[in-house]
Amino acid sequence: MAPGQPPLLQLPSFLHGTYSLVQQKTKEEGLRCGKQYRESGSFPAPQQMLEVPPHEWVVTHEVVDFHRERPAWRLHMVSGVMQGLYEAMDWQSPIPLRDAYEEFIRETGWGALYFAISPTSPKSAKITARRLQAVLRFWEPLQSARYVFSTPNDALSLEELMVASCHWALDAWCPTGEGSVYARMETAVNRMAQASREDSLEAIFRQMPRALISARDLKHRDVVADPSFQRERIAALDSRAFERVSGACTSDLLALLYAWDRQLGKQ
Structure with missing residues (x-):
């Protein structure tokens, strides 16, 4: 050089x-x-x-x-x-x-x-x-x-x-x-x-619409796409599980959507 x-x-x-x-x-x-x-x-x-x-x-x-x-x-x-x-x-x-x-x-x-x-x-x-x-x-x-x-x-x-x-x-x-x-x-x-849990929640909900676009084969789309349902499920995550998705990575949010969809299918 x-x-x-x-x-x-x-x-x-x-x-x-x-x-x-x-x-x-x-x-x-x-x-x-x-x-x-x-x-x-x-x-x-x-x-x-x-x-x-x-x-x-x-x-x-x-x-x-x-x-x-x-x-x-x-x-x-x-x-x-x-x-x-x-x-x-x-x-x-x-x-x-x-x-x-x-x-x-x-x-x-x-x-x-x-x-x-x-x-x-x-x-x-x-x-x-x-x-x-x-x-x-x-x-x-x-x-x-x-x-x-x-x-x-x-x-x-x-x-x-x-x-x-x-x-x-x-x-x-x-x-x-x-x-x-x-x-x-x-x-x-x-x-x-410096993100708090609330900061991460805001980021997650900014990204959820993009994750839903990629989740094309959800069997219970109307339910898992409901923001109130999403907030309820995310609030139920323990600190370790929440930390894993706190960056709001689209692939991590997709994994959440599919997991919720599978759980609904078992009810």
């Missing part, structure tokens, strides 16, 4: 190559991480980091990773590291292990982006705030790359990627739509980080 130029995004070398090669390398990395974690309770840094040239694309979702025989940057395959990590730890306490690894790699640009845009649960308000805040910290190098997310052969800027992957968070927590994507994310992060 020449002096004065913005920093380029760096990715671990184990995320570059053909699909089968990256699959092998990420599993090896997971096993390596698991071995150190078992011995010391810490994770090792990647052995080699590579700069992503500005003209090259980063594949961020498996559904668009069609050309598996071609070398590519495959960010979505961080999941392979976690699988190797679980295996190294004999699948003991996988959720705390995942959380510990997330906290570790969220201190890197690539780790922050992976957890912000991946379908990894949970998506509570506070966890989502930490994930998006991490992306904001690495905004400049992350902007240097182009990304493939949901449409093959369609390269997205960082702003477009965040809207495509995290639109639910922006819509629920910064619904005005005014300002840059960065500014809206900052607002959403601040609101989620």
